[in-house]
Amino acid sequence: MPGTDRPGRIVVVGASLAGLRAAEALRDNGFTGELTLVGEEDRPPYDRPPLSKAVLLGRVRAADVTLPARRAVDARWRLGVRAEGVDLTHRTVLLAGGERLPYDRLLIATGTRARPWPHPGEAALHGVLALRTAADAALLSGLLDAGPRRVLVIGAGFTGSEIASACRGRGLDVTVVERGPAPLVGALGGTLGAFAAALQRAHGVDLRCGVTVTSLQGRDGRLVGAELSDGGRIEADVAVVCLGAVRNTEWLDGSGLAAGPRGLACDAGCRAFDMYGIVTDDVFVAGDVARFPHPLFEYQLLSLEHWGNAVAQAEVAAHNMISEGPRRRPHLAVPAFWSSQFGLNIKSVGVPTFSDRVVIAQGSPAERRLVAVYGYRGRVTAAVSVNRAKSLEYYERLIESAAPFPPDPATTDRTVAPTPVPSDVPDPRQLSHGPTVALTGHLPDRRGLALVRRES
Amino acid sequence: MPPETLFRRITDYASRADPYPLYAELREARVARQEDGSYLIGTFADVAALLHDPRISSDLHNRTDPRAGGLLPPPDDMPPSFIGVDDPEHDRLRRLAMRPFGPPHSPGRIDGLTGEVTRIARELAGSLDGRDRIDLVDDFAYPLPVGVICGLLGVPAEDVPQVHAWTESIIAGFDLTPGQDEEARTRAAREARRGMAAYLSGLAESRRGHPSGDLLSDLANDHGPDGSLTPGELMVTAVLLLIAGHETTVNLITNGMLTLLRHPDALALLRADPGLVPGAVEELLRYEPPVQLLPQRTPLTDVEVAGVTIPRGAPLILVLAAANRDPLRYENADRFDPLRRDIQHFGFGSGVHNCFGAPLARLETRVALTELLRALDAPALVEDPPPYRRSPVLRGPRHLLIEQATGGGA
Amino acid sequence: MYIVVDLNRCQGYAQCVFLAPKVFELHGEEALMYLTRVPEDQQDPVRRAVAACPVQAITVGGAAGAGN
Numbered sequence: 001m002p003g004t005d006r007p008g009r010i011v012v013v014g015a016s017l018a019g020l021r022a023a024e025a026l027r028d029n030g031f032t033g034e035l036t037l038v039g040e041e042d043r044p045p046y047d048r049p050p051l052s053k054a055v056l057l058g059r060v061r062a063a064d065v066t067l068p069a070r071r072a073v074d075a076r077w078r079l080g081v082r083a084e085g086v087d088l089t090h091r092t093v094l095l096a097g098g099e100r101l102p103y104d105r106l107l108i109a110t111g112t113r114a115r116p117w118p119h120p121g122e123a124a125l126h127g128v129l130a131l132r133t134a135a136d137a138a139l140l141s142g143l144l145d146a147g148p149r150r151v152l153v154i155g156a157g158f159t160g161s162e163i164a165s166a167c168r169g170r171g172l173d174v175t176v177v178e179r180g181p182a183p184l185v186g187a188l189g190g191t192l193g194a195f196a197a198a199l200q201r202a203h204g205v206d207l208r209c210g211v212t213v214t215s216l217q218g219r220d221g222r223l224v225g226a227e228l229s230d231g232g233r234i235e236a237d238v239a240v241v242c243l244g245a246v247r248n249t250e251w252l253d254g255s256g257l258a259a260g261p262r263g264l265a266c267d268a269g270c271r272a273f274d275m276y277g278i279v280t281d282d283v284f285v286a287g288d289v290a291r292f293p294h295p296l297f298e299y300q301l302l303s304l305e306h307w308g309n310a311v312a313q314a315e316v317a318a319h320n321m322i323s324e325g326p327r328r329r330p331h332l333a334v335p336a337f338w339s340s341q342f343g344l345n346i347k348s349v350g351v352p353t354f355s356d357r358v359v360i361a362q363g364s365p366a367e368r369r370l371v372a373v374y375g376y377r378g379r380v381t382a383a384v385s386v387n388r389a390k391s392l393e394y395y396e397r398l399i400e401s402a403a404p405f406p407p408d409p410a411t412t413d414r415t416v417a418p419t420p421v422p423s424d425v426p427d428p429r430q431l432s433h434g435p436t437v438a439l440t441g442h443l444p445d446r447r448g449l450a451l452v453r454r455e456s
Numbered sequence: 457m458p459p460e461t462l463f464r465r466i467t468d469y470a471s472r473a474d475p476y477p478l479y480a481e482l483r484e485a486r487v488a489r490q491e492d493g494s495y496l497i498g499t500f501a502d503v504a505a506l507l508h509d510p511r512i513s514s515d516l517h518n519r520t521d522p523r524a525g526g527l528l529p530p531p532d533d534m535p536p537s538f539i540g541v542d543d544p545e546h547d548r549l550r551r552l553a554m555r556p557f558g559p560p561h562s563p564g565r566i567d568g569l570t571g572e573v574t575r576i577a578r579e580l581a582g583s584l585d586g587r588d589r590i591d592l593v594d595d596f597a598y599p600l601p602v603g604v605i606c607g608l609l610g611v612p613a614e615d616v617p618q619v620h621a622w623t624e625s626i627i628a629g630f631d632l633t634p635g636q637d638e639e640a641r642t643r644a645a646r647e648a649r650r651g652m653a654a655y656l657s658g659l660a661e662s663r664r665g666h667p668s669g670d671l672l673s674d675l676a677n678d679h680g681p682d683g684s685l686t687p688g689e690l691m692v693t694a695v696l697l698l699i700a701g702h703e704t705t706v707n708l709i710t711n712g713m714l715t716l717l718r719h720p721d722a723l724a725l726l727r728a729d730p731g732l733v734p735g736a737v738e739e740l741l742r743y744e745p746p747v748q749l750l751p752q753r754t755p756l757t758d759v760e761v762a763g764v765t766i767p768r769g770a771p772l773i774l775v776l777a778a779a780n781r782d783p784l785r786y787e788n789a790d791r792f793d794p795l796r797r798d799i800q801h802f803g804f805g806s807g808v809h810n811c812f813g814a815p816l817a818r819l820e821t822r823v824a825l826t827e828l829l830r831a832l833d834a835p836a837l838v839e840d841p842p843p844y845r846r847s848p849v850l851r852g853p854r855h856l857l858i859e860q861a862t863g864g865g866a
Numbered sequence: 867m868y869i870v871v872d873l874n875r876c877q878g879y880a881q882c883v884f885l886a887p888k889v890f891e892l893h894g895e896e897a898l899m900y901l902t903r904v905p906e907d908q909q910d911p912v913r914r915a916v917a918a919c920p921v922q923a924i925t926v927g928g929a930a931g932a933g934n
Contacts, residue, residue, distance in 0.1 A: 020930050044931025047870050054899045064903035068868040068927030077931055308874040336874045343894030345878060362510055387896045389877045390808050394508045410757035411510035412542035559883040560892035566884050734914040798922055815884035818918055
C-alpha cells in the first residue's frame with residue numbers, strides 16, 4: 001500500500017467518470033487531505049454509454065443512470081457550478097460567481113460536450129437536439145416515445161449509429177445522413193465502414209452517405225424537415241445532431257496551460273503542459289479532455305473519447321498526484337472501446353486509425369462475426385471484433401508487443417490466408433462525425449510553437 | 457527430477473490427493489516438454505494467452521499423432537461434439553445447443569431450475585439426517601447433478617440407473633493407465649458411449665413433433681436462423697451434456713465439502729452467512745477445480761511460449777489447476793479464502809470453449825453447499841485424504857466419508 | 867444498488883444473464899445490456915452475478931456522490 005507523499009488540498013474539476021474514479025483512487029492510495037469535486041452538471045456522476053442504448057430503447061430511465069461508488073470519497077461536491085479559470089501562480093480555481101478555490105494539486109477532467117448544430121436558429125427548433133447528457137437522453141427518449149414520423153440522425157459515428165439502431169429497435173423510421181463515405185469510417189476505416197453501411201441498410205435505415213444536411217426547416221418553432229446537399233429533402237420531426245465532441249477547454253483560455261480545441265496536453269504521467277511545453281508539477285489531466293503521448297503510437301499525442309481511458313488515466317493521475325518522482329507511473333493502457341448496435345457487439349483495441357492496412361483475420365462480414373486486424377508499416381496496431389469479443393485479448397497482446405502485420409494466418413477458422421487491403425482511414429475533415437480517437441500530432445518537445453486557433 | 461517426467465508424475469495415481477507441488481514445479485518450468493513430445497503449460501498468464509489464441513485447435517485431427525499425449529480415448533466412429541471441433545463449426549453447434557439452454561434465446565431456463573435443484577438437494581440432505589456416517593459422494597454429490605441433468609434433458613427416472621452405469625464406463629475410458637487393462641476399458645467405454653447415444657437418439661426421436669418441455673424436446677424441435685441440429689449432431693450433443701452434466705459437478709461439490717471440512721473457520725463463516733456461498737464457490741473453482749487440465753489442444757502452427765517453440769501438431773496440455781494457483785496472479789495462492797476478491801479462475805476454462813454448463817454447475821453447487829451446511833450437524837472427515845477417483849483430469853474423491861455428531865439433526 | 871459493467875472487459879460469457887435474467891440481457895449473441903438500477907428483489911441475483919463474472923467486470927454500489 002503506497003503511502004501519501006503529498007498531503008494537502010486537491011481540487012478535481014469535472015465530476016463525471018474520470019473525476020469520480022480519480023477521487024476514489026486518491027482515497028484508495030491513502031490521500032487523507034481535503035478533496036473537492038467541481039461539476040457543471042447539477043447531478044452526481046453518471047454513466048454515459050447507456051444513454052444511447054438502453055435508455056433510448058426504453059429499458060432504463062435516464063434518471064436511473066448513475067455510477068456506483070467503488071468506495072466513499074469523503075469529498076466536498078460542488079455540483080451545478082462552472083469552473084471559469086485557473087490561476088497557476090496562486091494555485092486557485094475560479095468558479096462562476098467569483099469564488100476562488102485554492103488547491104495544492106489540481107486535476108482537470110472536464111471532458112467534452114456535443115458539437116452543436118452550427119445554425120443557432122435551426123438548433124433551437126423543437127425536435128432538434130444532441131445527445132451527450134442524461135438530460136439530452138431523457139428529452140430524446142421522450143421524443144421517441146411520442147412516435148415521430150421519422151427521425152433524422154446527422155452524422156454516422158458511434159453515437160449516431162447507436163441512435164439509429166435504437167430507433168429501428170423501436171420500429172421508427174430513421175434517416176442517417178453522413179458526409180463521409182460510410183458510417184463509422186472515421187474510427188474504423190473503409191472495410192468496416194462498408195460493413196456498417198450494409199448492416200444499417202439491412203436493418204431498414206435510410207442511410208445517405210456523401211451527403212450533408214444543408215438546412216433544418218421548421219414550422220411554428222417545430223422541426224418539420226431537412227434539405228440535403230444532393231437536392232434531396234426529408235420530412236422528419238426529430239433531428240439528432242451527432243457531429244462529434246468539443247473538448248471543454250475554453251475555461252482554460254489565458255491560464256497559460258497547453259489547452260486548445262484538441263484538448264489539454266500532458267506527459268505520460270498525466271501532468272499538464274504549460275503553453276511553452278514545460279511540464280507542470282501540480283496540474284494533472286485525465287479523461288476525454290487529455291492529449292497524451294503513447295509509446296505504441298510513436299509518442300503522438302492521443303485524444304481518446306473512451307470510457308476505459310477515462311478510468312485508467314484517472315487512476316494513473318490520482319496515483320501520481322500523491323506520489324513523488326520515481327514512484328510515479330506512466331499511463332500506458334492500450335486504448336479500447338465498445339459499441340453495441342443492431343444486435344452486434346463491436347469492440348476495438350489499439351488505434352484503428354493508426355494504420356495503413358487491414359485484414360479480416362477471423363470470421364467474415366457475411367457471418368456478421370469477425371475480427372479485423374489493422375497494421376501500420378508492418379506491425380499490428382489495432383483490432384476490432386464484431387461478436388467475437390473472446391478473441392480480442394490475443395490481438396491486444398500482438399499490439400502491445402508490436403507483432404508483425406499481417407498476423408499469423410494459421411487460425412482455427414481459416415484454411416486460406418486472408419489478404420490485407422488498404423485501411424482507408426479518411427481525413428477527419430471529410431466526415432460529419434468526429435472520430436472518437438484522434439492522433440493530434442505536435443509533440444510537446446517541438447522547439448517552435450504552433451498555435452492552433454479555435455474553430456469558428 | 458527432470459521436467460520430462462512431470463506429466464507422468466502428475467498422472468500417477470499416487471499424486472492424486474495432492475498434485476499441487478507438481479503444479480508449482482510446472483509453473484517454475486513454464487513450458488515442460490515431455491518425453492512423448494507433448495508440452496505442459498501451467499502459469500496463469502500462459503494458460504490465459506493460449507486459451508484465447510486462435511492458433512490453438514481443439515480438434516484432434518490437427519495433431520500429428522492423434523494418440524500422442526495420453527489421457528484421451530482413441531477416436532471412435534461417432535462424430536465429435538462441439539468441444540472437439542473448431543470455429544466456425546464449434547460456434548454453430550454450440551449456438552444451436554445454447555438456444556434452449558441460455559441467453560439470448562432462453563435466458564431464464566437455468567435460473568428457473570432453482571426450485572427444482574433445491575427440492576432435490578433438500579430431499580437428499582434430508583435422507584442424511586440422523587445418520588452418523590455418510591458417504592457424501594454416493595449419498596449426495598452424485599445423485600444431485602444426475603437428477604438435475606436427467607430432469608433437464610428429459611430422461612425418465614426409471615432409466616437413470618442405466619445412464620449412470622454408462623457414464624461410469626465412459627469416464628473410466630478417459631483414464632488410461634499404460635500397462636493396465638487398457639483395451640478392455642477402452643472397449644467398455646466405447647460400448648457405453650454407443651449405448652447411451654442410441655438411447656438418447658431414441659428418446660429425442662420420440663420427442664420430435666411431440667415436445668414435452670424438456671431440453672431434448674427443444675433440441676429436437678427447435679429451428680432457428682442456423683437451422684437445426686442433425687440427428688447425429690443432436691445425439692453427440694446430448695451425450696456430451698449428459699456426461700459433462702454430472703461428472704464435473706460431483707467433483708465440485710465433493711471437493712467443496714472436503715475443502716470446507718479442512719477449513720472449519722470457512723465452514724462456520726458460510727453457515728452463518730449463506731450469502732457468502734456464491735463467492736466461496738468461485739474460490740473453490742480456483743482452489744480445487746473439477747477439471748484440472750485440458751489435454752486436447754494442438755497448435756496449428758509453431759507457437760512460442762516463454763522462449764520455447766511448441767511445434768505445430770504437438771499435444772499441448774493446459775494445466776488449469778496450476779494456473780489457478782499462480783502466485784504471480786493471486787496473493788497466498790495456496791490458501792483457500794472464501795472472501796477472496798477479484799477471482800478470475802480457469803475452473804470453467806476460458807475463451808470460446810469455456811464450459812457450456814458453467815451456469816448449471818454454479819447453481820447446483822451453491823444450492824448443494826447451502827443445503828449441506830444447513831443439514832449436517834458438526835460434520836467431520838473420517839479419513840483425510842479420502843480415496844480419489846482415478847482420473848487426473850476430472851479429479852475428485854471417489855468417496856468422502858463424513859461423521860456427524862450423534863443425536864444431531866431433527 | 868446500482869450497476870456499471872466495464873464492457874471493455876466483458877467477453878460475452880453471459881454468466882450474469884444466467885444468474886440474473888431480469889437485470890442483464892443479451893442483444894444478439896454478445897451485446898450486453900442491463901438495468902442500471904437494481905430492483906429490490908434482484909439484489910441477491912446481482913451479487914451472485916458479480917461474484918461469477920469470469921472477467922470481473924461488474925461493479926455494484928450505492929450511487930456515487932450521494933452524501934460522500
